[in-house]
Each structure stands twice: as structure tokens, then as C-alpha cells.
Amino acid sequence: MRFFFHxxxxxxxxxxxxxxxxxxxxxxxxxxxxxxxxxxLKEPISIMGCGRTDAMVHASQFFFHTDIQKExxxxxxxxxxxxxxxxxxxFEIMPMQEQHHARFDATARTYDYFLHTxxxxxxxxxxxxxxxxxxxxxxxxxxxxxxxxxxxxRAFCKTPDVYRTTICNVTSSQLFADANGDRxxxxxxxxxxxxxxxxxxxxxxxxxxxxxxxVDEFESYLITKQTPRLIEPAHPQGLYLSKVTYPYLDxxxxxxxxAIQQSRTDQWQPV
Numbered sequence: 421m422r423f424f425f426h427x428x429x430x431x432x433x434x435x436x437x438x439x440x441x442x443x444x445x446x447x448x449x450x451x452x453x454x455x456x457x458x459x460x461l462k463e464p465i466s467i468m469g470c471g472r473t474d475a476m477v478h479a480s481q482f483f484f485h486t487d488i489q490k491e492x493x494x495x496x497x498x499x500x501x502x503x504x505x506x507x508x509x510x511f512e513i514m515p516m517q518e519q520h521h522a523r524f525d526a527t528a529r530t531y532d533y534f535l536h537t538x539x540x541x542x543x544x545x546x547x548x549x550x551x552x553x554x555x556x557x558x559x560x561x562x563x564x565x566x567x568x569x570x571x572x573x574r575a576f577c578k579t580p581d582v583y584r585t586t587i588c589n590v591t592s593s594q595l596f597a598d599a600n601g602d603r604x605x606x607x608x609x610x611x612x613x614x615x616x617x618x619x620x621x622x623x624x625x626x627x628x629x630x631x632x633x634x635v636d637e638f639e640s641y642l643i644t645k646q647t648p649r650l651i652e653p654a655h656p657q658g659l660y661l662s663k664v665t666y667p668y669l670d671x672x673x674x675x676x677x678x679a680i681q682q683s684r685t686d687q688w689q690p691v
Contacts, residue, residue, distance in 0.1 A: 422487050424514045424522060425467075427453075428480050428674055430507040432545040432657055437473045437482075449473075449508060453484070456503040463490055470522045470664050471529065474616065476656035478546070480532075481663050481673035485522040511674050520668070528591065530609040530663035533622050533654065537602045547603070548658030555604075555629035560595055561691045563628050563638045567593040567608065567621070575641035575648065576621050577614040586645075588612050595625075596688035605688050609663070619653035626654065 431437075435446040439454075450469060457465040470483040500510045534547040537555070567590050574586035589611045596605040606622055624641075627633035641648055663673055 421489070422485055422516045422518050422520060424483050424485050424516050424520070424669070426511045426514065426671065426674075427482050427484070428509050428511065429478065429482065430546070431473055431478045432476050433507065435475045436477065437469050437471070437479075446475075450484075452505065452508060456500055457486070460496070460499045460503055461488065461490060461492070463488075468522050470526050471661065473659075473661055474619075474656055477659045477661070478657075479661040482661060483522045483526075483664055483669075485516065485520065487518075509674075514669075520666075525666050525668075526664050527667055528609055528611060528663070528665040529613065529661065530607065531613070531618050532660045532662045533606040533618060534658045534660070535604050535622075535654070537604075545657055548655035550626060550655075552626070552630060555626070556631060557595070557597060557601065557604075557629065557691045559635055560625050560629045562635045563625055564593050564595045564606065566635070566639050566642065570642040572642075572645055573614055573617055574645040576617050576624070577647075578616045578620065578651065578653070580614065580647070583614060586614060588614065588617070595691040597691050598687055599689070607662075616653045619656065619659060620651055622654035622658075623652045624648070 429449055431449065433447070434452075435448045437449045439448055439450040450467060454465050454467055457467070465486055465488070467484045467486045473479055497510050497513060504510065535550050536543050536547050537550055537552050539549060539551070543549070571587050571589050573588045574580045577583070577586060580586050590608060591611075592607070592609045594607045596607065597603065606625065608618060608621075624633060624638055628635060628638060640646075
């Protein structure tokens with residue numbers, strides 16, 4: 421029988437979600453979960469994730485599916501959470517129809533990118549530090565508003581030629597700040613994303629905030645689809661996969677997963 425697992429993880433100490441085909445590359449989320457499930461269920465388990473996250477990137481909502489033939493008469497969520505490390509959590513397990521696919525059936529994904537502009541030891545692995553004073557938030561907001569007006573993100577992809585298409589239908593993009601203006605949150609939703617697309621976009625937004633790039637130049641990349649001469653993705657630890665939606669499954673994220681309450685609506689105000 422097929423099951424969807426709703427999970428979350430802090431990816432700071434991992435080499436990303438995906439199991440690596442060759443060579444020692446450090447721990448990844450997929451292998452850790454497969455090993456835990458194999459141990460608990462006492463049968464080999466292989467899982468399929470709803471997407472991939474890079475090294476040090478987090479997910480406050482993530483789904484994977486697997487087929488399990490053996491029935492169990494115990495609390496599997498409890499046992500898996502006892503077996504898994506503290507930075508990976510299983511929230512719920514849902515029986516699904518056999519044809520449902522965690523990756524290919526997803527119709528929308530939302531990512532949040534968090535950064536702080538002052539040194540805080542309690543944010544160091546869950547938000548990206550940029551010691552920048554007086555970022556021009558109004559200009560950054562203008563650039564963010566452009567993202568829903570274009571759908572070819574070839575210019576903001578590290579390896580565009582590996583994709584059949586670089587079309588991404590961005591449905592929403594917003595910039596938020598806390599009351600002091602020294603913590604920022606960039607949120608973007610689309611049907612799909614390209615490799616490092618969000619971190620590259622965030623890097624360009626920071627250039628705009630620092631006055632190193634104009635909004636017109638930013639838009640020119642979207643128009644011409646020409647890769648910028650310099651691509652510097654933003655730090656990975658500020659990025660979260662925060663929402664995954666299916667035609668048959670749309671459940672809220674477990675916002676209490678993050679110790680710093682990254683998704684509290686009362687903390688963030690639109691710029």
C-alpha cells in the first residue's frame with residue numbers, strides 16, 4: 421500500500437535531501453530516513469521525495485511516498501521519531517491511492533528565505549547572516565514584484581542547459597520585514613523551481629538592496645534570459661521549503677517546527 425509521509429527537517433548538517441549515487445559526500449536526509457524505516461519496519465525501504473533541497477537547506481514541510489506491504493500494529497510515527505535524529509521529524513503518515521506520486525503530483529511549492537543583518541548566535545543555522553546596514557527595502561520590493569510577471573528563469577539558474585525547459589510559473593512573491601527592519605523574509609511560490617534559482621534570485625535582491633544593481637538591470641535578466649556575469653547564490657541556511665500542495669492534499673505546515681517561529685504571521689509585515 422502507498423503512504424505519504426509528512427515531515428520536516430533542519431538541513432544544516434546534511435548534504436541535502438537526495439541520496440548520492442557515488443562516493444562519500446556526507447549524510448543526506450533521504451538515506452537517514454530510509455535507514456530508520458528499514459530498522460523499524462524490518463524490511464528494505466526506498467522512498468521518493470517531493471523534490472530536492474541542497475546542502476544546508478531546510479524544509480518545514482516536505483512529503484515523500486513509499487510502498488509498504490507489511491501491516492504494523494504500533495505507533496509508527498512515534499517509533500520513527502524515536503529512531504531519527506532530532507533534526508528530522510515525522511508529523512503524520514497518510515494512506516494514499518497507488519498512483520499518487522509525491523514528486524510528480526505536486527502542483528505548487530512555496531519557499532521562504534530568511535536573513536538577519538545583525539549577529540545573533542541563535543539564528544546562525546536557521547537564518548542567513550548579512551552584516552548590511554540600510555538595505556534599500558523599497559527597491560528590493562520593486563524587484564520582487566517583477567517575479568510574477570515573467571516565467572522563464574533561465575538567467576537565474578546555475579545550470580540551465582540540464583533542464584528540458586526553464587519555464588517556472590511564479591504565482592506569488594513577497595518581501596517581509598520584522599518591526600525593526602533588521603530581519604527579512606522573501607517568500608516565493610511556483611509550480612516548479614530550477615537549481616539554486618531562489619538563492620540566486622535572493623543574491624540579486626541583496627545586490628539591489630546594497631545599491632550594486634538596479635531594478636532595471638534585474639528586470640533585463642528576466643527579459644533577455646541572459647545569465648548574469650556574476651552569479652553568487654545567497655547562503656543556503658536561510659532557505660526553507662515551506663509548503664507543498666497537491667490536487668488531493670493541501671494541509672498547513674507545522675509552523676511550530678521551527679524553534680524561532682519563522683512562520684509566525686504577527687512577526688512579519690509586508691515591506
